[in-house]
Amino acid sequence: MQEHDCGDHCDHHDHEEHDHHHHGPLEELVTVRDLIRYATSQFNRAGLFFGHGSVDAYDEAVYLVLRTLHLPIDRLEPFLDACIPTAERAEVLDIIQRRVEERIPAAYLTHEAWLGDFRFYVDERVIVPRSFCFELLREGFSPWLRETESVLRTLDLCTGSGCLAILMAHHFPNAAVDAIDLSSDALDVAQQNVVDYGLQNVVRLIKSDVFDALADERYDLILSNPPYVTEESMQVLPEEYLHEPRMALAAGEDGMDIVRRIIAGARRHLTDEGILVVEVGHNRDLVEAAFPALEFVWLSSASEEEKVFLLRADQLPA
Structure with a gap:
């Protein structure tokens, strides 16, 4: 068992300044x-909530440790027994402590979030990307949309970090993509991601309250992951969510404020064959109660059941 020898080579005077802070962990x-x-033990002990990318404390610990040490986040094995120098250890312990004490979602600590293989810059100006739409996009919304090549215009409504707009640009190679948000802060983050992906000529960012700023634009696909949290749920959200912009979550008493406006306005911005796809979390019952006459199609992806509805243009109110 070699691994504990590495401690002996540590330069002990490095520790002085940290003694009051981390004496035990840093040395041991x-x-x-x-x-x-x-990290796994600390996260479990603190009862942290994982709804922003990781599935559990272990998953989050692996991600934060590897990411903070600038190691590839999908290759743990080769590094497990590597000895970490004091300065790097202090950095890792600091991140672990912030995650526990401030309940900050990991994505805000590392300024990145992943959807599949796509990485996006994020900070507190946008909610952390976690949309199930990205899995549905991979499947191309068949049979409701014709082949992906023939999709020419798409809209990402409530774009936040721009993640779904960027994914649409990827999945629909011939599409011009519009992305709308009411928050100028969010659009600044989206702009950074659009530039990172080199899509300035494909994705157009528009400041708008739902459809208000649009003229007669029509789209083959309108995709939205809007605010849909009910007032009751807002009251009991885990602390992690309180670091996210409230306007990206809260949507009135029944969580339907924005969804109602989307359903009311979508028809005039869809092509004849166009579709509207909206993510509403666990609110299926509320949506169906609010619109008893509409025949929603509820989509399932590999990981999630029926949190996303689809309506064709001809099903929407004129």
């Missing part, structure tokens, strides 16, 4: 394995 946690074990 030497390898990646040690740090991941410690």
Whole structure:
């Protein structure tokens, strides 16, 4: 068992300044394995909530430790027994402590979020991307949309970080993509992501309250992951969500404020064959109660059941 020898080579005077802060962990946690074990225990002990990318405390610990050490986040094995120098350990322990004490979602600590293989810059100006629409996009919304090549215009409504707009640009190679948000802050983040992906000529960012700023634009696909949290749910959200912009979550008493406006206005912005796809979380019952006459199609993806509805243009109110 070699791994504990590495501690002996540490330069002990490095520790002085941290003594008051982390004396135990800094001295005793030497390898990646040690740090991941410690983080997992701390996260479980603190009862953290994981709704922003990771499935559990272990998953989040692995991500934060590897990311903070600038190691590839999908390759843990080669590094498990690597000894981590004091300065790097202090950095990892600091991130672990912030995650626990401030309940900040990991994505805000690392300024990145992943949807599949796509990485997006994020900070507190936008909610953390976690849309199930990205899985549905991979399947191309067949049979409701014709082949992906013939989709020429799409709209991402309530774009936030711009993630779904960027994914649409990827999945529909011939499409011009519009992305709308009411928050100038969110659009600044979206702009950064659009530039990172080199899509300035494909994705057009528009400041608008739902459809208000649009003229006669019509789209083959309008996709939206709008605010849909009910007032009751807002009251009991885990602390992690309170770091996200409230306007990106809260949508009135029944969570339907924005969804109602989307359904009311979508028809005039869809092509004849166009479709509207909206994510509404666990609110299926509320949506169906609000629109008893509409025949919603509820989509399932590999990981999620029926949180997203689809309506064809001809089903929508004129």
